[in-house]
Each structure stands twice: as structure tokens, then as C-alpha cells.
Amino acid sequence: MEVLRTAMAGTLESSDAQVTVEPGEGKVELDIESSVINQFGRKIKATVEETLERLGVDNVKVKVVDKGALDCTLKARVEGAVFRASGYSEDEICEGKKLPWGGAIR
Amino acid sequence: MTNPNLTRLRRSMMFLNAQKPGLIKDPYIYKPDSIMLDLEDAVAENQKDAARYSLYHALKEIDYRGVERVVRINGLETAHWKEDVRVCVAGRCDSIRISKCESAKDVHVVEEEMRKAEEEFGVEHGSILIMAALESTKGVLNALEICEASPLLFGIALSGGDYTKDLQTVISGTGVEFAWARGQMINAARCAGKQCFDTVFTNLDDMEGFRRETEMIKAMGFDGKSIVNPRQISVCHEVFTPTEKQIIQAEKIVKEVDEKKAQGIGVFTVDGKMIDIAFYPGAKRTIELAKAAGVYEGDL
Numbered sequence: 060m061e062v063l064r065t066a067m068a069g070t071l072e073s074s075d076a077q078v079t080v081e082p083g084e085g086k087v088e089l090d091i092e093s094s095v096i097n098q099f100g101r102k103i104k105a106t107v108e109e110t111l112e113r114l115g116v117d118n119v120k121v122k123v124v125d126k127g128a129l130d131c132t133l134k135a136r137v138e139g140a141v142f143r144a145s146g147y148s149e150d151e152i153c154e155g156k157k158l159p160w161g162g163a164i165r
Numbered sequence: 166m167t168n169p170n171l172t173r174l175r176r177s178m179m180f181l182n183a184q185k186p187g188l189i190k191d192p193y194i195y196k197p198d199s200i201m202l203d204l205e206d207a208v209a210e211n212q213k214d215a216a217r218y219s220l221y222h223a224l225k226e227i228d229y230r231g232v233e234r235v236v237r238i239n240g241l242e243t244a245h246w247k248e249d250v251r252v253c254v255a256g257r258c259d260s261i262r263i264s265k266c267e268s269a270k271d272v273h274v275v276e277e278e279m280r281k282a283e284e285e286f287g288v289e290h291g292s293i294l295i296m297a298a299l300e301s302t303k304g305v306l307n308a309l310e311i312c313e314a315s316p317l318l319f320g321i322a323l324s325g326g327d328y329t330k331d332l333q334t335v336i337s338g339t340g341v342e343f344a345w346a347r348g349q350m351i352n353a354a355r356c357a358g359k360q361c362f363d364t365v366f367t368n369l370d371d372m373e374g375f376r377r378e379t380e381m382i383k384a385m386g387f388d389g390k391s392i393v394n395p396r397q398i399s400v401c402h403e404v405f406t407p408t409e410k411q412i413i414q415a416e417k418i419v420k421e422v423d424e425k426k427a428q429g430i431g432v433f434t435v436d437g438k439m440i441d442i443a444f445y446p447g448a449k450r451t452i453e454l455a456k457a458a459g460v461y462e463g464d465l
Contacts, residue, residue: 075187130226131226148214
């Protein structure tokens with residue numbers, strides 16, 4: 060998938076994460092901010108990278124502000140931001156663009 | 166094979182916004198019978214997509230420890246509901262709650278969409294059930310045809326906020342505005358062999374009022390109540406779980422009816438009260454409810 064524009068998903072509430080993606084400069088660049096960066100930074104990074112890889116995104120700048128999100132929330136927020144940035148807005152989904160549940164989203 | 170969830174215990178059905186990770190990560194700790202992960206009213210219009218990603222991963226990755234996972238999809242008048250059905254089926258939720266259901270046709274339309282999604286994602290038809298929320302005068306008037314619309318539909322629920330708007334009244338706290346709808350719905354549900362659930366009680370500071378309302382709908386025959394806060398669960402369960410005295414009485418009736426039937430006796434007394442076969446189904450229901458609630462220790 061190609062990140063065509065800047066998009067964001069998630070909130071700064073506890074147990075959530077706010078993920079912003081924007082078109083990259085030929086590679087994946089991650090910026091992670093978390094109050095538990097020392098304990099879980101590596102795990103957060105791995106989850107974000109794995110999710111991007113499943114979505115086929117290799118040219119993106121990603122900013123993650125983590126507020127103690129579980130793995131499943133992190134994945135959901137990365138997907139939310141990437142799909143919004145790649146031509147899968149809710150309007151486009153409602154018009155019949157189907158999301159790949161169980162495929163790239165898993 | 167019949168889905169065993171059709172008749173499971175549903176004393177408390179707790180609404181949770183599917184878009185809020187803090188709410189959906191561990192609601193099982195409060196032990197509601199069911200959670201209703203909401204894609205509809207609780208989710209802002211510009212967050213409908215984000216709520217689905219959140220829902221999908223919650224369904225696939227969080228162990229809700231036996232708590233039923235119902236998903237409330239957006240209304241059929243919106244453009245959102247078809248993708249809602251796809252994510253529900255792909256994530257293999259336990260049940261789908263149809264918002265603003267007004268007719269048997271509404272149930273058929275959703276079931277048809279479920280079939281398509283089940284085929285797409287390789288999910289067995291019948292493994293995901295349906296419930297219908299009646300939120301309008303038309304929906305309540307059509308309660309029986311809705312209850313009879315599908316073998317996958319396990320029950321109907323009153324949704325009081327929208328219903329009172331349609332009636333052109335307000336929620337008074339006395340229950341008078343819901344009197345006809347509640348009577349009509351429980352009658353229709355029982356006629357069709359389905360379950361029936363009451364609307365939410367939103368004043369969290371009035372626990373006495375909540376208890377009174379829960380006791381009233383229990384007396385009317387309802388199976389459970391939609392709730393909005395974990396604080397309401399214990400009251401709900403207390404009201405809907407048979408007491409020890411009721412269980413002992415029911416046990417005596419079941420045993421006596423079985424024994425007397427074999428002896429050809431139709432009418433007899435239990436603890437000084439006249440009993441006949443008409444008491445048998447109610448006593449059996451009490452035992453089944455006690456078993457489902459985990460409070461029965463007898464041998465029936």
C-alpha cells in the first residue's frame with residue numbers, strides 16, 4: 060500500500076495510542092514516544108514494523124504516541140492511519156471498497 | 166446443529182464503545198453475561214472506520230473468558246452497516262445486534278449480508294447469532310414478525326431513548342412511557358420462543374431506581390437488561406438469579422410432579438400449596454436458570 064497523504068488514528072487516552080503516518084522518503088522511519096519506552100519500546104517498534112510489513116508499506120514516516128496500548132490496539136491504530144492515508148476513507152469504504160479482514164489485516 | 170448460545174444466560178448486556186481500548190481490553194473482570202461492542206451511537210461519525218479495526222483485533226486477540234461478544238452494528242439506513250457485518254463475521258463475534266430493526270425484512274437483509282460474509286471468510290452459517298433492537302413504534306408493533314424472522318435470532322431488546330422520541334414523549338423515570346412496549350415485546354418474544362431484554366437505565370446515581378426497574382421487568386418476564394456501567398451488573402444478576410428458597414421450591418415441584426405423574430396423580434400439594442402440571446415448566450425454568458447462573462447444587 061502507498062501512503063499518499065498524512066493521516067492519523069487513535070487518541071491520547073489511557074490504553075490507546077495515537078499514530079500519524081505521512082509519505083516517506085524511500086524508507087520506513089519510526090518515531091515512538093511512550094511512558095513505558097524502557098520496558099516496551101522494542102516490542103512497540105516490532106509490532107508497528109510487523110503491521111506495516113503486512114500492509115505492504117515501505118515508504119512512510121510514522122509517529123507513535125503510546126499511552127499504554129495493548130498490541131491489538133497498536134495494530135488497529137497503525138492500520139487505521141495507513142488505510143486512511145491510502146484511499147480507504149470511511150466514505151470510500153461505504154461506497155464498496157472492501158477491507159482485507161483476515162488478510163493484510165490480522 | 167443448533168447453536169447453544171441461542172438460550173444462554175443473558176441477565177446483563179453491557180454496552181462498550183468499540184473505539185475505546187480502555188473499555189474493551191478487560192470488561193470480563195466485571196463478569197457481565199454479555200458485552201455489546203458498539204459501532205453505532207457511541208462511535209463518532211468520523212471514527213466509524215477506526216472503531217472497526219479496534220473491534221477486529223479485540224475479537225481476534227482478547228480472551229473475554231466466556232463473556233458473550235455481541236456487536237451493535239450501525240443502522241440499515243446508514244452506509245456503514247455492510248462493512249460492519251463483514252468485520253463482525255471476519256472477527257467471529259458471537260452475535261450481531263441490529264439497530265433500529267423495524268420488520269422481519271430488516272432481519273432478512275442482515276442475515277443475507279452475513280451469509281455473504283460467512284462465505285467470504287469461511288465461517289459456518291449459524292455460528293453467529295442475531296438480536297434485534299426495537300427503537301421505534303413501528304419496530305415494537307412488528308415485534309412478533311421480527312421474533313419469527315430467523316432461527317438465528319435469539320431475542321429482541323427495547324431501546325428506550327429512540328423509542329420515546331418516536332412516541333413524542335420523554336423518559337419519566339416511572340416507566341409509564343414504556344408500559345405498552347414492554348408488554349408487547351415480552352408477549353411477542355415468548356410467543357416465538359425468544360428472549361427479551363429491557364432498555365438501559367442511565368442515571369448511575371440512582372441505584373435504587375435501577376433495582377426497582379430491574380425487579381419490575383423481571384416480574385414481567387424479561388430475561389435481562391441492557392446496562393451502561395459495571396456498577397449495575399451485581400444488582401442485575403441478583404435480581405435475575407433465583408434465590409435459594411425459589412430453587413428449593415422448584416426442585417420439590419419438579420421431583421413431585423415426576424413422581425406423581427408416574428403414579429397417575431394430577432393434583433397434589435407441596436408445602437401446603439396446591440400444585441399441578443401447570444407449575445412444571447416454571448419450576449424447570451428456575452432450575453435451568455439456577456444452573457446457568459452457577460448457583461444450583463442439586464441433582465436435577
